[in-house]
Amino acid sequence: MIKEREVIKEVKRVVIKVGTSTIAHTGGLINIYRMEHLARMISDLKNRGYEVVLVSSGAIGVGAQRMHLKERPRDIEGKQAAAAVGQVVLMNMYQKFFQEYNYQVAQILVTKQVETDKFMKFNAKNTMKELLRNGIVPIVNENDTISTDEIIFGDNDTLSAVVASLVDADLLILLSDIDGLYTDDPRKNPEAKLMSLVEKIDDYVESIAKDSSTKLGTGGMITKIKAAKYATKRGIHVVLANGAGNETVEEILMGKEIGTLFLGGKKK
Numbered sequence: 577m578i579k580e581r582e583v584i585k586e587v588k589r590v591v592i593k594v595g596t597s598t599i600a601h602t603g604g605l606i607n608i609y610r611m612e613h614l615a616r617m618i619s620d621l622k623n624r625g626y627e628v629v630l631v632s633s634g635a636i637g638v639g640a641q642r643m644h645l646k647e648r649p650r651d652i653e654g655k656q657a658a659a660a661v662g663q664v665v666l667m668n669m670y671q672k673f674f675q676e677y678n679y680q681v682a683q684i685l686v687t688k689q690v691e692t693d694k695f696m697k698f699n700a701k702n703t704m705k706e707l708l709r710n711g712i713v714p715i716v717n718e719n720d721t722i723s724t725d726e727i728i729f730g731d732n733d734t735l736s737a738v739v740a741s742l743v744d745a746d747l748l749i750l751l752s753d754i755d756g757l758y759t760d761d762p763r764k765n766p767e768a769k770l771m772s773l774v775e776k777i778d779d780y781v782e783s784i785a786k787d788s789s790t791k792l793g794t795g796g797m798i799t800k801i802k803a804a805k806y807a808t809k810r811g812i813h814v815v816l817a818n819g820a821g822n823e824t825v826e827e828i829l830m831g832k833e834i835g836t837l838f839l840g841g842k843k844k
């Protein structure tokens with residue numbers, strides 16, 4: 577094991593963020609195998625003593641499919657309506673899968689105000705910690721129906737970093753459709769190389785992070801780097817990895833060199 581990964585062995589509280597592309601197929605239908613596996617894997621992590629918060633995207637993509645829309649809506653009302661439909665579908669599936677392993681889920685929908693408004697921050701933090709104390713799995717998403725203008729995160733990467741900070745997580749795992757941070761978007765540049773460790777998010781790291789080149793994702797690598805910067809500044813380690821592998825999270829927690837590790841600074 578490379579020495580930088582040893583910090584992962586101390587981890588107790590983990591926030592796992594799954595992108596739309598991890599839990600849904602291209603057209604927006606749920607990827608049942610992935611979602612079922614996610615529930616099974618998180619349930620086993622809980623049995624092993626980890627505390628886990630799941631941040632799940634997918635409401636808009638899944639909702640758009642349920643509404644028989646030809647593509648993911650671009651206008652605000654369209655996204656909001658699709659999210660309202662899709663969120664129910666997601667939670668219904670999560671509830672079903674977690675129940676198989678005797679775990680109860682809770683839905684937490686937030687806006688950017690959990691970061692900026694001290695009362696909302698206080699309430700969100702207390703609720704999530706109380707749920708964790710009770711062995712429940714909080715599943716967080718943005719409240720897309722009411723989130724516009726200055727109260728919107730707009731992407732769940734940033735939201736997951738804020739959630740990780742609210743619950744004092746030790747580690748944030750961002751599961752995406754790519755193996756980690758590359759020196760350039762590997763979908764466009766076949767020469768791009770995977771970076772296994774980022775000790776500091778500097779101008780170079782920010783310059784190689786590009787937008788999403790898939791139809792499902794929001795923000796691409798740009799928002800993941802922003803999220804990693806937010807979390808690492810607060811002493812939270814971040815691992816970005818591919819959500820398609822079955823043992824990915826377990827291997828990350830064992831300290832294996834999977835994906836990209838962004839080392840957290842000193843806890844504040």
Ligand SMILES: Nc1ncnc2c1ncn2[C@@H]1O[C@H](COP(=O)(O)OP(=O)(O)O)[C@@H](O)[C@H]1O
Pocket residue numbers: 594595596597598751752753754756757758759760761762763784785786787788789790792793794795796797798
């Ligand atoms: N430097 C980079 N390294 C890896 N992926 C990159 C990079 N720059 C841009 N990307 C793109 O970011 C995408 C992941 O972001 P996104 O589509 O928003 O996924 P998610 O739905 O998991 O949030 C990758 O599929 C890739 O095309």
Ligand SMILES: N[C@@H](CCC(=O)OP(=O)(O)O)C(=O)O
Pocket residue numbers: 594595596597632633634635636637659717718720730731732733792793794795796
């Ligand atoms: N709140 C939105 C998530 C937006 C988002 O960040 O999506 P993704 O890039 O797939 O993580 C939804 O549930 O569709």
